Amino acid sequence: MKKITLLLSLFLASIFATLQSQSIATYDIVFTSTWNASEHTNAMDMSLPGNAHWSKLVGVNHNSDVDFFEVGQMATLGVELIAENGTNDVFRDTDVQNAIDALDAQQYINGPSLSTAAGTITITGLEVNQDFPLLTLLSMVAPSPDWYIGLDGLNLLDASGNWKTSITIPMTFVYDAGTDSGSNYTSGNNDANLPISIFDMSNTIEPFNGNDIGFIEITLTNVLSVEDLNSIDAIKLFPNPSQGKVTITNTRDLETVEVYNILGRLVTRIQVQQNPTLELHLSHLSKGLYVVKMTDINTNTKTQKLILE
Structure with a gap:
């Protein structure tokens, strides 16, 4: 009887500790683009396109049971459309909504766009539930065949389960969705006959030769516990x-x-x-x-x- 009572007490203590740890964090996110002609062009074309810009910075916060894009995996239609023409409806209504319905994601993140090559995109007051601490973000390098920058399931919790206070992620490469065969910024949309998996255009692939194209800063502004809620x-x-x-x-x-x-x-x-x-x-x-x-x-x-x- 004492053993059962002890086990029950340990179980209740474990449940209480879990409840105590639950919280909602508020973050500000800033993507700073440093996209420029001297670092992000090739020998054949030494200038950026005249309409260089970024599509809306969109995304989702989710748990580890779902992944929205991954190097080596085929791009979803939602990711393909963001990468090829900057539209996010399918990503929002299919990729993210299916994850929300499956209780694997909390919300679609709808950030602004940037009308110039260099500048900033800011998302303020993003509330993230501790059940969905992974952050995925995407924005199209525009114009381009199917290139985008992004974060793939960045964990906002540290190893101890506490919210990270400040994160800076350099964008040292862009992703290629593998769905278009174009090779430069202004290539026409030519869907690949045999789409390949997502890969990162790092180091040896022009026009992205290892120079950062920008960085993302994520700053914790508030934590609200379940007890407060x-x-x-x-x-x-x-x-x-x-x-x-x-x-x-x-x-x-x-x-x-x-x-x-x-x-x-x-x-x-x-x-x-x-x-x-x-x-x-x-x-x-x-x-x-x-x-x-x-x-x-x-x-x-x-x-x-x-x-x-």
Whole structure:
């Protein structure tokens, strides 16, 4: 009996430790392009194309059960279309959505494009759940036959399971999707009769001869624990006093909001859809003092006085 009790205690401790470790990290991502004619052209063509630019920086955060592109593997249609013409609809709606449906990915990442060869693309406030800590990003080298830069499943957690605070990844090569037979920036789209697997155009392959084409910086800006997310005390209601429009934040685990008048009569009841923010529209109520009762999915409650003026 003592052995069973000990095993149960160890099991519960393990579960508690796992729950304690869960968190959501917020990151800012900056891709800095240094694409230029002196380092990224060949002897036959010493200039970049006049419309040199980058397609939207898109991607997904996911777990280790799925991979979106990999050297030595065939490109998906979604990756092919990004690499060949910079369109991301299939990647978003098929590659990423299938992974989300299979519970292997959290979200599609939709960053901006860059209209020039050199410059920066910035993604701010990306929230990453600890269940999906791997980061995949892609952007087309445009124009090009089927070339792109990217990150392939970069782990945002360190060996101890903590969020990495700062990461800088040099883009020392670009990827070739293996789906187009063109050999220079302005080659026409000539789909390869026999597509080959993805490879990196490093060192000996022109026009990319080992010179960095840019770098990606990833910076941790905030970490929010599950305890913060689930705490009924973290819920905030404002403004107060209010003229009728009231915002409630940190409502992910909130189930119901009830508003009572000074006589204790229920005047409004809202079933919450477990979104991070909730707006109450109470302008139809008379001016005066009310009590707002908030109940979460674990039946924890919080009450707060509200003045309508």
